[in-house]
Amino acid sequence: MKLPPFEYACPTSISEAVALLASHGGDAKPLAGGQSLVPMLAFRVASPSLLVDLRKLAELRQIRITDNGVTLGAMVRWREILDDARLRTAHPLLVAAVEHVAHYQIRNRGTVGGSMAHADPAAEMPGIAVTCEAQIAVVGKSGARVIEAAAFFQGPLMTALRADEIITEIRLPQWPAKRRFGFQEFARRRGDFAMAAAAVFYDEDAGKLARNAHVGAIGVADRPLRLNAVEAVLDDNTIDDSIIAKAEAAASAAVDPADDIHSSGAYRKALIGVMVERALKGAASIG
Amino acid sequence: MTKPHTIGKRVLRLEDGPLIRGRGRFVDDLKFAGMLEASFVRSPHAHAAVRHIDTDAARRLPGVHAVFTCADLAPALTQERLPLQFRTDQLPADCAPPVLAKDEVAYVGEPIAVVIAQSRAVAEDAAGLVAIDYEPLAAISDCRVALRPDAPLAHRAKPSNLLIEFRQSYGDIAAAFGPAPHHARVNLKQHRGGAHSIEGRGAVAVYDLNEDRLTLWSSTQLAHEVRAFLMRLLRLDENQIRVVAPDVGGGFGAKFVLYPEEVALAVACLRLRRPVKWIEDRREHFLAAVQERDQYWDLEVSFDDEGRLLGLRGELIHDQGAYTPQGINLPYNASTGVTGPYIVPAYDLRVRVVETNKVATMPVRGAGYPEAAFAMERVLDRIAGALHLDRAQVRRRNLVPAEKMPYVTPLKTRAGSPVALDSGDFPRCLAMALEAIDYAGFAERQRAAWVKGRYLGIGIGNGVKGTGRGPFESGIVRIGRSGHISVYTGAMPMGQGIKTALAQICAEQFGVTADNVTVVAGDTAVIPHGQGGFASRQTITAGSAVHLAALAVREKVLSVAAHLLETGVEDLELHDGRVEVVGAPGSGLTLRQVAEAVSGVPGYAMPGKFEPGLESLQSFLPNSLTYGMGCHAVEVEVDIETGGIRILHYVVVNDSGRLINPMIVEGQLVGGTVHGIGNSLFEWMGYDDSAQPLTTTFADYLLVTATEVPNIEVHFLECPSPLNPLGVKGVGESGCVPAAGAIVAAIEDALSPFGVTISEYPVTPARLFGLIAAARS
Numbered sequence A: 001m002k003l004p005p006f007e008y009a010c011p012t013s014i015s016e017a018v019a020l021l022a023s024h025g026g027d028a029k030p031l032a033g034g035q036s037l038v039p040m041l042a043f044r045v046a047s048p049s050l051l052v053d054l055r056k057l058a059e060l061r062q063i064r065i066t067d068n069g070v071t072l073g074a075m076v077r078w079r080e081i082l083d084d085a086r087l088r089t090a091h092p093l094l095v096a097a098v099e100h101v102a103h104y105q106i107r108n109r110g111t112v113g114g115s116m117a118h119a120d121p122a123a124e125m126p127g128i129a130v131t132c133e134a135q136i137a138v139v140g141k142s143g144a145r146v147i148e149a150a151a152f153f154q155g156p157l158m159t160a161l162r163a164d165e166i167i168t169e170i171r172l173p174q175w176p177a178k179r180r181f182g183f184q185e186f187a188r189r190r191g192d193f194a195m196a197a198a199a200v201f202y203d204e205d206a207g208k209l210a211r212n213a214h215v216g217a218i219g220v221a222d223r224p225l226r227l228n229a230v231e232a233v234l235d236d237n238t239i240d241d242s243i244i245a246k247a248e249a250a251a252s253a254a255v256d257p258a259d260d261i262h263s264s265g266a267y268r269k270a271l272i273g274v275m276v277e278r279a280l281k282g283a284a285s286i287g
Numbered sequence B: 001m002t003k004p005h006t007i008g009k010r011v012l013r014l015e016d017g018p019l020i021r022g023r024g025r026f027v028d029d030l031k032f033a034g035m036l037e038a039s040f041v042r043s044p045h046a047h048a049a050v051r052h053i054d055t056d057a058a059r060r061l062p063g064v065h066a067v068f069t070c071a072d073l074a075p076a077l078t079q080e081r082l083p084l085q086f087r088t089d090q091l092p093a094d095c096a097p098p099v100l101a102k103d104e105v106a107y108v109g110e111p112i113a114v115v116i117a118q119s120r121a122v123a124e125d126a127a128g129l130v131a132i133d134y135e136p137l138a139a140i141s142d143c144r145v146a147l148r149p150d151a152p153l154a155h156r157a158k159p160s161n162l163l164i165e166f167r168q169s170y171g172d173i174a175a176a177f178g179p180a181p182h183h184a185r186v187n188l189k190q191h192r193g194g195a196h197s198i199e200g201r202g203a204v205a206v207y208d209l210n211e212d213r214l215t216l217w218s219s220t221q222l223a224h225e226v227r228a229f230l231m232r233l234l235r236l237d238e239n240q241i242r243v244v245a246p247d248v249g250g251g252f253g254a255k256f257v258l259y260p261e262e263v264a265l266a267v268a269c270l271r272l273r274r275p276v277k278w279i280e281d282r283r284e285h286f287l288a289a290v291q292e293r294d295q296y297w298d299l300e301v302s303f304d305d306e307g308r309l310l311g312l313r314g315e316l317i318h319d320q321g322a323y324t325p326q327g328i329n330l331p332y333n334a335s336t337g338v339t340g341p342y343i344v345p346a347y348d349l350r351v352r353v354v355e356t357n358k359v360a361t362m363p364v365r366g367a368g369y370p371e372a373a374f375a376m377e378r379v380l381d382r383i384a385g386a387l388h389l390d391r392a393q394v395r396r397r398n399l400v401p402a403e404k405m406p407y408v409t410p411l412k413t414r415a416g417s418p419v420a421l422d423s424g425d426f427p428r429c430l431a432m433a434l435e436a437i438d439y440a441g442f443a444e445r446q447r448a449a450w451v452k453g454r455y456l457g458i459g460i461g462n463g464v465k466g467t468g469r470g471p472f473e474s475g476i477v478r479i480g481r482s483g484h485i486s487v488y489t490g491a492m493p494m495g496q497g498i499k500t501a502l503a504q505i506c507a508e509q510f511g512v513t514a515d516n517v518t519v520v521a522g523d524t525a526v527i528p529h530g531q532g533g534f535a536s537r538q539t540i541t542a543g544s545a546v547h548l549a550a551l552a553v554r555e556k557v558l559s560v561a562a563h564l565l566e567t568g569v570e571d572l573e574l575h576d577g578r579v580e581v582v583g584a585p586g587s588g589l590t591l592r593q594v595a596e597a598v599s600g601v602p603g604y605a606m607p608g609k610f611e612p613g614l615e616s617l618q619s620f621l622p623n624s625l626t627y628g629m630g631c632h633a634v635e636v637e638v639d640i641e642t643g644g645i646r647i648l649h650y651v652v653v654n655d656s657g658r659l660i661n662p663m664i665v666e667g668q669l670v671g672g673t674v675h676g677i678g679n680s681l682f683e684w685m686g687y688d689d690s691a692q693p694l695t696t697t698f699a700d701y702l703l704v705t706a707t708e709v710p711n712i713e714v715h716f717l718e719c720p721s722p723l724n725p726l727g728v729k730g731v732g733e734s735g736c737v738p739a740a741g742a743i744v745a746a747i748e749d750a751l752s753p754f755g756v757t758i759s760e761y762p763v764t765p766a767r768l769f770g771l772i773a774a775a776r777s
């Protein structure tokens, strides 16, 4: 479990970083917090010839909150999200989700960009990005582009990123102050990756009907999912016990998780329903 | 005995200061000039023939000093296999593992070659370049399937996978089952994962050319035995080899055996004449350190209308893994531990120990007793269920009452002595636990929770642990010319606090505090004989040895002082490290003055013809095991929608005999209980049908972390053991013995509205969810 040999570079500008990645023809990897990449090197499931450390790219460290929403630089750490008091109102769903990410030490190093690029199907941040219709800004040798979260995740540890591209920021759309939301996760131990987690939010119109419902599911497929069928159950309805029960059933019906060594698919299928139910109860302040 | 001075006190652990300040010294902290590092090439196959090993590319890698295979090591060794470490004629010699596999590999992780390089990283790079031509063979994973005549064989050349079959049997079992009014059948699958101490295995071998001596620094639980086996394998005498265990970061049984890696390292060092280090990484621990793993139990019980046991019979199939480095003590203990604290009039268990293509099994903390206790507690819960009796009541009716102590069963320990419960008050332990958890009030709590849609359950588990195995442990107490008191012992500290306990035991005789005593352990150079740390034994065996040695030294101090002071021993008292004339404070001599007096002056006679020095070496040879009793009572809540389990209240009542240091004992009990919680709810070493390990990282193999550990409430019952001069019983393993029985019973009780039966642990949320779903449909 020692790292294989590699070259190391620590560029001071994004263009330099991109050039370094491009120069190694797909065999170079950005290094962010190292909390996922370094274990993969130690297990020798990855052996890039060059690591491009992003730690000196100060412009990737910023959290910006504007009328358009919240923009997280790729190198923003979990810890910085939890420490930023503004985010508790600017994006409470993000904060609620990040509270479930890993443990103290890992939160001090792990970054949102690393998590997005790593694309673990059970990770919280990709789930929030998909649920909130985030945009992912990236830069590569052929310039900058913006990828919709829904198109970004393509499978377990697979994304739309090209080998020479780095994520620069994640843009979460503006969050209305009165928005109702809930985040529920079931993990074997606190801080473990989710067995299943649900992120939900909706806005209420004057008649207390749900509008703009968004429901995301984490850990139940090869990538984070938006559950449109559940959103359809919620939209234009008062969120009460009977709607929540329908949403629970719709959530379970919408997914088809595979069996793995830790659980049957059937378990996760039921679990996501329970997580959606509990998240909605939280959002609607029921129970 | 007069009022104890330091024994029985919550003395802070002497070990902790250096460890907390970063002054611990573990194997990996050792660095020697010119030191090389080793990496082992391990089999990726559960079973394969090895056709050819090509090490050329690996040898050519810059920084690589050597690559050794079995063929390379063989000339240096008296045999290619490790010796079977518990000598017995009941097992075939070829069941022990080879030092390095030659023409067949029998589990994933089996070492085949060792690369020695300038650094571990280079050694790993080179290990990846060793090309091995394997011919994959069918592998056997499940020990029950392994018994079928058409099952794949774990080893090509063996006629079957059955390593050994034996029976534990007494009483008239046929009569017990014939007319008995009630019968029940209990089928269990028990799984106890691996050891997973924070520090893995590891060793550094250093050869001193001038002294012609090999020193092996190893993170081991048995320094003296490692030395003995290496002497035999390498044709060395005592002067040519020293084994030292520096600070050891936990062992839990997995370091109580000589490993192939230690032998390979020693040979590599002798061949290269360079220090060589190997530090086990976590993946290697998962693959190649011994585990406790799987047992399948099929039991039938007969009982009367009151729920009293009449007879218990059945079968146990034990997954031994591919090799037997030590013996079959694990299934043996399991088979003799079943009756535990209970009266079982007739018993008959057929045990089959079966080889599979997995790493060897050996005792991990608890050593078969947790499985035995779980089996018995499940049986008793089944009886209670069948007769609609209270579970505590069924236990009270079957526990050995205090007035029957000592209670000798017809079973024999593996050393041949009877399984004899020496002392204790089991019903009282149970009563204390029930009281502490408010058992009487539980039904009301459960009902109140139901109203809110919550599911609470309570469970009870009892268990005894045979502790203090012999044949002996040794201790030297010495007061040097400085007047300082030192203890040397063959016992092995590995985090338990044994140094502190031994210091207290010794300090008691000199009226000083424990921090005035230096304890040196784990080094074959300081004491000739030692057995090491296993079977919750060291306070009993080493503690008694040190006690006897301290008494002897004390007696000599008093005699010498009496001679020097020209008074009688009866006029002297020893306290605060001084010998004083009774009633004359400030009179007398310091220990240093006494020590100086018996150190002699060149050319002059010894005073009073005393032998030089203040020193005694004593060994304590226990006649039989002393049994500590534990009763656990647990209240849990089950989330029936997720299968989530939360422990609300955990009570441990333990009789560990006389307590040398209640704080350390409490720590051991909490640690053991946490281990038991891990076994019950989390730890699972998975293998697929072709014996490929599935859970080889801590992301997949879950250990309990702080957030899952409830507050564990510990109560003591002190029934001194009559079997040793200190009255102590072992405690290192006790916590994990009753845990699974109690926890699983509590979960089952929480789900009583659904009629769920649990016969397997670990109980994971997914499994529990499946059971609930099945029971509901």
Ligand SMILES: Cc1cc2nc3c(=O)[nH]c(=O)nc-3n(C[C@H](O)[C@H](O)[C@H](O)COP(=O)(O)OP(=O)(O)OC[C@H]3O[C@@H](n4cnc5c(N)ncnc54)[C@H](O)[C@@H]3O)c2cc1C
Pocket: A029, A030, A031, A032, A033, A034, A035, A036, A037, A038, A054, A074, A075, A100, A101, A102, A103, A106, A109, A110, A111, A112, A113, A114, A115, A117, A118, A122, A123, A124, A125, A161, A165, A166, A167, A168, A191, A192, A193, A194
């Ligand atoms: C014990 C443990 C528990 C954990 N539990 C959780 C959990 O519960 N939930 C969770 O979500 N995560 C969890 N993690 C993962 C953790 O959150 C990681 O920090 C995160 O997944 C990766 O972030 P990183 O900054 O460490 O990235 P790194 O490990 O440095 O990189 C990960 C991958 O992303 C690429 N990358 C990094 N930054 C960029 C960028 N800006 N542009 C393009 N590619 C980039 C790297 O090349 C690499 O392929 C856990 C990790 C550990 C060790």
